[in-house]
Structures are given as C-alpha cells and as structure tokens.
Amino acid sequence: MDANETDRATLALVDRYIAAWNEADPARRRALVAETFEAAARYVDPVAQAEGVEHIDAMIAAVQQRFAGLRFSWVGKVDAHNDRLRFQWALAAAGGDEPLVIGTDIAELSADRRMQTVTGFFDKLPAAA
Amino acid sequence: MDANETDRATLALVDRYIAAWNEADPARRRALVAETFEAAARYVDPVAQAEGVEHIDAMIAAVQQRFAGLRFSWVGKVDAHNDRLRFQWALAAAGGDEPLVIGTDIAELSADRRMQTVTGFFDKLPAAA
Numbered sequence: 001m002d003a004n005e006t007d008r009a010t011l012a013l014v015d016r017y018i019a020a021w022n023e024a025d026p027a028r029r030r031a032l033v034a035e036t037f038e039a040a041a042r043y044v045d046p047v048a049q050a051e052g053v054e055h056i057d058a059m060i061a062a063v064q065q066r067f068a069g070l071r072f073s074w075v076g077k078v079d080a081h082n083d084r085l086r087f088q089w090a091l092a093a094a095g096g097d098e099p100l101v102i103g104t105d106i107a108e109l110s111a112d113r114r115m116q117t118v119t120g121f122f123d124k125l126p127a128a129a
Numbered sequence: 130m131d132a133n134e135t136d137r138a139t140l141a142l143v144d145r146y147i148a149a150w151n152e153a154d155p156a157r158r159r160a161l162v163a164e165t166f167e168a169a170a171r172y173v174d175p176v177a178q179a180e181g182v183e184h185i186d187a188m189i190a191a192v193q194q195r196f197a198g199l200r201f202s203w204v205g206k207v208d209a210h211n212d213r214l215r216f217q218w219a220l221a222a223a224g225g226d227e228p229l230v231i232g233t234d235i236a237e238l239s240a241d242r243r244m245q246t247v248t249g250f251f252d253k254l255p256a257a258a
Binding site for chain 2: 049
C-alpha cells in the first residue's frame with residue numbers, strides 16, 4: 001500500500017471502531033468488532049478491560065446499556081506511525097450537546113491492520129464522576 | 130503496594146525515564162535505561178524504533194547528539210491506570226525557552242513495573258520540520 005492507501009485504510013479502521021461502539025444490533029456489532037480487532041486483541045481503559053473478540057463485544061454491549069442514548073464520535077485527526085494509532089473520541093447525546101466524556105485511544109495494529117492492543121485514557125469526565 | 134505507593138513508584142519511574150534521556154554520562158545513562166526498561170522492551174515513535182536495553186540506550190545517545198544542549202522534562206501529570214501510563218514531555222533549551230518539541234509517551238509496564246512497550250507521539254514539532 002502507498003501512503004494514501006495506508007491513510008485511507010487507517011481512517012476506515014477508526015471509522016469501524018467507532019461504528020462498533022455505536023452499533024446497537026448485536027449481530028452487526030459483533031461483525032464490526034471482529035473486523036476491527038484481532039481475535040486475541042486486548043482492550044484496557046481506566047474502567048474496563050477485555051481480551052478477545054467475544055469479551056470486547058460484551059464489554060461494548062455493557063457500555064451501550066450504561067450510556068443508552070449517547071453516541072461516540074471521533075474528534076480531530078488520527079495520528080498514525082508505524083503500527084500505532086492515536087485518536088480522540090467523544091461520547092455525547094445524539095443532538096450534538098457538549099460531550100459527557102472525551103477520551104484518547106492508542107492502538108497497536110496487527111500485520112493485517114486490525115487492532116491488537118487498545119489502551120484508552122480519559123481526557124474529560126463528568127464533574128460528578 | 131497501596132495506591133499512594135503505586136503513585137510514588139510511577140512518578141519515580143517517569144523521573145528515571147526522563148533522567149535517562151538527559152544523562153550524558155554513558156555508564157550512568159545505561160544504568161538508568163536498565164532500571165527503567167525491561168530487558169526486551171520495545172520503543173517506537175514517529176522517527177525512531179529500538180528493541181532491548183542496548184538498542185534503546187544507543188537510540189537515546191543518538192538523540193542526545195542530535196539535540197545537544199537541549200533538555201527533556203515532563204509536563205503536567207502522569208495519567209496511570211492498570212499497567213499503562215501516559216505522560217507528556219517537552220524538549221527545550223536549558224534556559225527554559227519555548228519547547229522545540231512536545232510529545233506524549235504511552236507505556237505498558239511489566240510485572241516488576243519497568244517499561245515494556247513505549248509508544249511516542251509528537252504533539253508539537255518545529256515549524257520547519
């Protein structure tokens with residue numbers, strides 16, 4: 001792949017990742033998770049951890065239940081080098097209100113450009129949290 | 130370790146990491162690198178990659194030669210959860226001028242709390258770069 005193809009593939013991967021977090025249909029969400037993550041992928045953020053596609057899918061389902069009615073979107077640009085990505089995301093009401101949570105995810109990609117390790121950090125949390 | 134001890138150990142680790150980047154004496158630098166990184170640690174940023182204590186030490190030596198007279202410092206707070214850290218650093222002239230480069234490092238720690246994987250991203254680069 002040339003640089004532009006890599007860029008497009010990277011943006012498509014981050015798009016799929018965010019789509020998985022927003023997808024309420026269990027079968028479609030599971031398919032997005034399997035396309036986005038390597039089978040043995042590990043995910044860890046300050047409040048959740050999961051290993052493998054099945055557990056990552058269950059973790060996302062639990063987050064969706066907890067934050068029903070809110071949507072994830074990505075913010076700014078994807079910062080990519082080597083097999084690493086960094087991007088910021090926001091969780092907000094569908095109407096486009098001020099985000100409730102903003103975070104940054106760092107991903108390490110596998111040779112087939114799926115996510116192998118994702119580390120999440122929170123940049124903004126609700127004042128009461 | 131309780132939470133405060135973990136915090137102190139984490140801050141000491143980041144201090145050692147920055148000290149290694151600033152240490153001009155080869156033997157002292159090598160000792161700091163060995164205390165900071167696991168033997169087989171991997172480091173990757175947009176312009177440099179190294180695997181293992183020896184190569185990481187050589188990479189730091191090369192950066193010191195390239196940026197002679199500049200000093201690294203860490204900026205803001207260390208964001209830590211599970212076995213992951215995130216912190217921002219600046220590279221500036223010793224006199225405290227405007228930083229030439231600002232970056233963010235994300236580290237995954239080993240069981241003995243040394244750095245196992247470090248991923249660096251640049252947040253600010255010189256305009257000419």
